[in-house]
Amino acid sequence: MEDVEGISGGWSLVIFFIFVSITLFITWWAARYSKDKKGFYTAGGGITPLQNGLAIAGDFMSAASFLGIVALVFSSGFDGLLYSVGFLVGWPIVLVLIAGKLRNLGRFSFADVTSYRLDQKRVRLLSAISGLCVVTFYLIAQMVGAGQLINLMFGLHYSVALVIVGVLMIIYVAFGGMTATTWVQIVKAVLLLFGATVMAFLVLFSFNFDIAKYYNAATSVHPKGEAILRPGGLVSDTVDSVSLGLALMFGTCGLPHILLRFFTVKDERAANNSVVYATGFIGYFYMLTFILGFGAIAFLYLDNTGAYLRDGMVIGGKNVVALHLAHYLGGDLMLGFISAVAFATILAVVAGLSISGANNIAHDIYNSVIKGGKADPATELKISKISTFSIGIFAILLGIAFEKQNVAYMVGLAFAIAASVNFPILLYSIYWRGLTTNGAFYGGWAGLLTVVLLMILSPSIWVETLGFDKAIFPYKNPALFSMSVSFVLIYLVSKFDKSARAEVDKSGFDEQYYRAVTGSGASKSLDH
């Protein structure tokens, strides 16, 4: 990527340095709480529901969703709302089906739950690999986006930007563990919610909070006119859009870095409450992005200074519309603040991904699969930290390798894997006595391979990346098909499984179910 003059100016650097200084101080403070396995992976389970709700929101509200949805509303109006809704509706499902029982059954990772009564090695290995796939694809999208965005905002070279993000991520996670990661996410969530609230207030204030004037201002200047209040071209194929909807909704229930957050609170009740807080913060944030998108249309198209648009095109690309709007509303100071928040947003998300990946490698693969659950805790912790360093360096290299690639499908792929592998196994293992190791193993692998294969054959990769004329699989979103494959295969293989292991798997359900409903506190009492 060519070096460009950053659009964000000096204020953004000042605010960003303040953010980094605060988060490094937090990391130094948090280091004392990350000296054992429990502290490193779960912050000792001492995070309150409100803090965890904010941290979940900080983990989930990525720079891509902030800048991307505002940009989508700016270019297509109503269609942007489809993504906002899609990213939010998974949360009630996480709450009612997953969060509380996951907390009661697991200690360090969602694979604790999927393998609770099944063969530890096979099922945990599958969950760990699937978790690592989700983390890797998500990380690639975040790193490439980070490099491009930081290059645009601050004028830093793409690779330099990646190194800064990678190094800070390593420092937060390796030294501060889950405590530092949590607080980085909390600080970022508060800053992002504050910044977006101030911007939305200023937008609506400019129209005296008169919604009719606000819509009129946007529709009268947008090239598509009134059509921006109606569905546009984003959802042209119902099968594709239902498939995307399934990935967004049920993928949220299977994202390993999000599920990991439920082990940072003390019990089921706290896990449930933290989801309600998170749903409130995330929902509020996505409503703000809709307001900001329409505000950007009204103000940026009307501006005739030439500072934001040139020949009808956004200077710096559509992804910086939110930054231009910040500048329009509050000058250099507001632009600096929002740019620094966008940078902070990237750091918080990659830190969450990194600790989740380290957890999969050290806890699931090293301790549970290789050492049969008997690894020395100090060695496991050391492996977690080495994994964090490796993931940081891997992320930088992936960011550089994918610089010129279109990575827009990567987040969709991550959600599709989470929806097609992690979610079905979690759901069956919590609620269905009949699930067996063979069912989870073969159905899960079939789901994973189906997602990846269909994605390669889809227009996103087969045509746009590999350059073929026509895609073999006609849809951009494979979740409808891959989820069907895994749900049906897990069921059928389990149903016809006559192995001795299947009997052990089924007989473990009652004990697991009691624990899932009575909770860890109760189980501790019962162990007395």
Next chain:
Amino acid sequence: MDKLTEEDKRRVLEIAAAQNRISFIVAFVVCFFYFSFIVAVGAAPDLVGKHVLADGTTVGIIWGLGLILGSIIISYFFIKINSKYTDEIEHIVITAVDRKPKKGGR
């Protein structure tokens, strides 16, 4: 778990079944409204784009923002109801743990 009587276990299972029933109903309701929205956007864009308020707000905007607000509200009420069930389960378990084992006659 050994300290729970058969009656306690039966009661815990009943409460858990009621909890699960509510969970699956809420999940179904959310899925129904969300996927109806998606299908309507693709199959009936004119209906979704119809103005329903004088200020220009369309059916789709109300439906979309309603889904976001509805998700927050339904989550809030779910934990209110769910925690009553959790209280009952905790009460049964704690009572069982506190129940003094009967010793031989005095």
